[in-house]
Amino acid sequence: MGKYLLKRIIHGLLSVIIVVAIVMILVYTAIDKENIFRQDPLIQKKNSNEKIVYKYQCWEDYGYLDYVPYADWLSEIARAGEIDEPTRAAAVSFGRTAEKDSAIVTEYIAKFTEVYEAKGYTIVRLNADTQSATSTTLKKGGQQRLFAYKNTPLPVRIWNYFKGVISVDNIHYAKGDVGQRKLTFTMNDPAYGGDKFSPAIIGNGTKYKYLLYFDNKFPFIHQNLITINLGLSYSINKGVDVWTTMVQPQGSNVMEETLYPTGFVESSSNDLHTARYAEGSLKTGGGFAQTRFNDDYTVVGTTKSGMSKMGYSFVIGVISVIISYLVGIPLGIVMSRNQNKLFDKIGTIYIVFIIAVPSLAYIFMFRAIGMQFGWPTTFSTDPAAGYKVYLLPIISLALPSIGGLMKWTRRYMIDQKNSDYVKFARSGGLSEGEIFRGHILKNAMIYIVHGIPGSILATLVGAIITERVYTVPGTGGMLVNAITAYDNAAIVGLAMFYALLSVASLILGDILMAMVDPRISFSSKGR
Amino acid sequence: MENEVINLEEFGLSDEELFSHYDNSNYESEKVTAPRYSYWKSVFRVFFKKKINIIILLLLGVVIVFAYLYPAISGYSASPEDMYNINAQKLDTWHLSPSQAIDKFGFSLSWILGSGDHGQSTFDSLWYGSSISISLALACAAINLVIGIIIGAIWGFSKKVDLVMTEVYNIIGNIPYTLIVSVLVLILTASFWTMVFAMTITGWLGIAYFIRTQVIVIRDREYNLASRCLGTPMFRLTMRNVLPFMTSVIVTLAATEIPSYISSEVFLSYIGLGISDMTLGRIIQQTQSFMAVPEWGFEYWSPIIISAVITIILYVVGQNLGDASDPKTHM
Numbered sequence: 001m002g003k004y005l006l007k008r009i010i011h012g013l014l015s016v017i018i019v020v021a022i023v024m025i026l027v028y029t030a031i032d033k034e035n036i037f038r039q040d041p042l043i044q045k046k047n048s049n050e051k052i053v054y055k056y057q058c059w060e061d062y063g064y065l066d067y068v069p070y071a072d073w074l075s076e077i078a079r080a081g082e083i084d085e086p087t088r089a090a091a092v093s094f095g096r097t098a099e100k101d102s103a104i105v106t107e108y109i110a111k112f113t114e115v116y117e118a119k120g121y122t123i124v125r126l127n128a129d130t131q132s133a134t135s136t137t138l139k140k141g142g143q144q145r146l147f148a149y150k151n152t153p154l155p156v157r158i159w160n161y162f163k164g165v166i167s168v169d170n171i172h173y174a175k176g177d178v179g180q181r182k183l184t185f186t187m188n189d190p191a192y193g194g195d196k197f198s199p200a201i202i203g204n205g206t207k208y209k210y211l212l213y214f215d216n217k218f219p220f221i222h223q224n225l226i227t228i229n230l231g232l233s234y235s236i237n238k239g240v241d242v243w244t245t246m247v248q249p250q251g252s253n254v255m256e257e258t259l260y261p262t263g264f265v266e267s268s269s270n271d272l273h274t275a276r277y278a279e280g281s282l283k284t285g286g287g288f289a290q291t292r293f294n295d296d297y298t299v300v301g302t303t304k305s306g307m308s309k310m311g312y313s314f315v316i317g318v319i320s321v322i323i324s325y326l327v328g329i330p331l332g333i334v335m336s337r338n339q340n341k342l343f344d345k346i347g348t349i350y351i352v353f354i355i356a357v358p359s360l361a362y363i364f365m366f367r368a369i370g371m372q373f374g375w376p377t378t379f380s381t382d383p384a385a386g387y388k389v390y391l392l393p394i395i396s397l398a399l400p401s402i403g404g405l406m407k408w409t410r411r412y413m414i415d416q417k418n419s420d421y422v423k424f425a426r427s428g429g430l431s432e433g434e435i436f437r438g439h440i441l442k443n444a445m446i447y448i449v450h451g452i453p454g455s456i457l458a459t460l461v462g463a464i465i466t467e468r469v470y471t472v473p474g475t476g477g478m479l480v481n482a483i484t485a486y487d488n489a490a491i492v493g494l495a496m497f498y499a500l501l502s503v504a505s506l507i508l509g510d511i512l513m514a515m516v517d518p519r520i521s522f523s524s525k526g527r
Numbered sequence: 528m529e530n531e532v533i534n535l536e537e538f539g540l541s542d543e544e545l546f547s548h549y550d551n552s553n554y555e556s557e558k559v560t561a562p563r564y565s566y567w568k569s570v571f572r573v574f575f576k577k578k579i580n581i582i583i584l585l586l587l588g589v590v591i592v593f594a595y596l597y598p599a600i601s602g603y604s605a606s607p608e609d610m611y612n613i614n615a616q617k618l619d620t621w622h623l624s625p626s627q628a629i630d631k632f633g634f635s636l637s638w639i640l641g642s643g644d645h646g647q648s649t650f651d652s653l654w655y656g657s658s659i660s661i662s663l664a665l666a667c668a669a670i671n672l673v674i675g676i677i678i679g680a681i682w683g684f685s686k687k688v689d690l691v692m693t694e695v696y697n698i699i700g701n702i703p704y705t706l707i708v709s710v711l712v713l714i715l716t717a718s719f720w721t722m723v724f725a726m727t728i729t730g731w732l733g734i735a736y737f738i739r740t741q742v743i744v745i746r747d748r749e750y751n752l753a754s755r756c757l758g759t760p761m762f763r764l765t766m767r768n769v770l771p772f773m774t775s776v777i778v779t780l781a782a783t784e785i786p787s788y789i790s791s792e793v794f795l796s797y798i799g800l801g802i803s804d805m806t807l808g809r810i811i812q813q814t815q816s817f818m819a820v821p822e823w824g825f826e827y828w829s830p831i832i833i834s835a836v837i838t839i840i841l842y843v844v845g846q847n848l849g850d851a852s853d854p855k856t857h858m
Binding site: 477 | 698700701703709710713789790797798834835838839841846
């Protein structure tokens, strides 16, 4: 069984990789890279050459190309010791047009061009953009620019993407001078004053300060050692990874008495356990940072009152899955026991309604009915809103899946009822009740069980319509938002997430089925 | 021949001797008689035996007439943009309830559902939208079913194709459907045929997989084994032995497919990824904000109810036709 499972898992991962590659090909070749700026408020403020350079910088950040400004190249060779500082300073100030360059500038630009053209880069020189042909005054952002760029080929992008999906924090992460790089294990977490018993692993030189820690929030033990990077979002949550967007808490800030590393105490929503390294931030942060922190781990997240996007989707989804299994299966059983009687007919009408009517239509109908009961129709992340805001989303998700479960349970039960072994059991003198419980139910449930892991994992993806109708801040709308905002990296990340979930639910479903049905054995699958 | 009444008493014979000898005929003894059976005739006989089917079929007729003939009469199809603007300047024609609209314009079928947000007739625009939605669903279903059945049949028969196609199915099936449709709609212009293309480019795969499973079940039945032993070529075996066996499965499949495309279209329009034509989905998307206003609720509920009615009718007709096309019900 172990060998078979390993084979399945490797197979599944391979299929995920192919899916992501297909999606990347689809998204990066078919959608013009200009489109990512459609919903970018920053680009509106940029003009002339500055705007062009901004675009190249963004494209570099999002993996489209490699962008090297002339000045950066000069600094790099200066650092390598090839040229001295005065030469660098003289060479870096290139003229407004190529004719106005000094001799040394011309020499180094020629070198720059030679070096990068040899590597397959394209050199772009943007002449100064003046107010008019005769004027010497520059337009806003019209500074002359010189840079080299090279589009990243798709296979390289795909390779880079998978290389970066899981990153493990290490003590060589921090680039600046951080003192002794080490991991410390402590029994008393300094964030709690250093007296309370709370084990933690603290790193120096790592990306995150706290690599493992305990706190009072579910699931109580947290880690920052392994980070999942599904793709950097451009529009839906700018500069934040899709995975982080899904799992980071939302809602309003929670103020708590916070003890900073310097011993400074204030009421703040900062969560010191999320402290992240930023080179030189202690110095640039000025007095504000220096009163609170004593190292460069100054980037902290905040404690929020609400759950994450995935949290809301999961809670609503799982409760509705539980309800639908608890209600749908018994109803399906009752329908099959009363085949062609009144109850069966009413149930069939309901099933037809759920299958045939567009889901949008019945969700709005449920909403209208719920409104009559005075239930809230808009969701709120505020804990004070109470459990009632969950009612309608859960019902709207549960009712359709109850219909689906009723249909399949009924179908399987009736199929089993007409099979030979049931006729044999009946002729052997078993009562109808015994046959139902002992034989039909057990065999029919095998198929039902197969779908359970899938329906639970699917809740993580969220429900697009339900969440939109009730304004639930869940994961459901993310893909659609990413698509409409041309947030290509987020689309790829979400596709990867969806593919992983679907592969996992198939494998888990098979395992669960094998556990329920002793006849199914994976080891003898070699037929 | 005249019918003469013969009084047997006259002959004074015993009962046995009243029987006359009948010559044994070779021709007659070889004749096999069975009730005449025609498949499609039986399908319709079974279908029309249920009174409810006649009613549903009539309703389907009404829907088709309203969706495809009514817009021509009402003139809405001429140019929806013009219709949209016909009353655009007259603010007093906007958002009228049915009774207000009838009072204002006089009684006509167009105004029985009131007027919309630019004074256009809700009833007319609904049927215009329905015709596009139904056409879209029919086009998608036809393309997907044809491709799906052909590929599914090959997939089920050939073990080599099975290996490759199962992998393809596992991989393509993992790409979110919304993603494929929306990326294609984004790349190409959002027109009717783009939508058909987007919905059929991978849509046939699920149908093909379903057919493949059915074919595998039927493929190894004894009658096919016998047929193969007698040297029937694979193609003929598929066309003559297997596909006819699956007619009822295919009809039932079509019954669920057609409404599902209407639902998908409504869903995609709702999330803002639909086509530019005024389909049912677009109408729902545009009117959803009116739900909050009590007097305007009509504009919002009408498209939802119409779409529900159309899909239920299509589904029930298909299901019952599927039941009737199962030869087991013909006895």
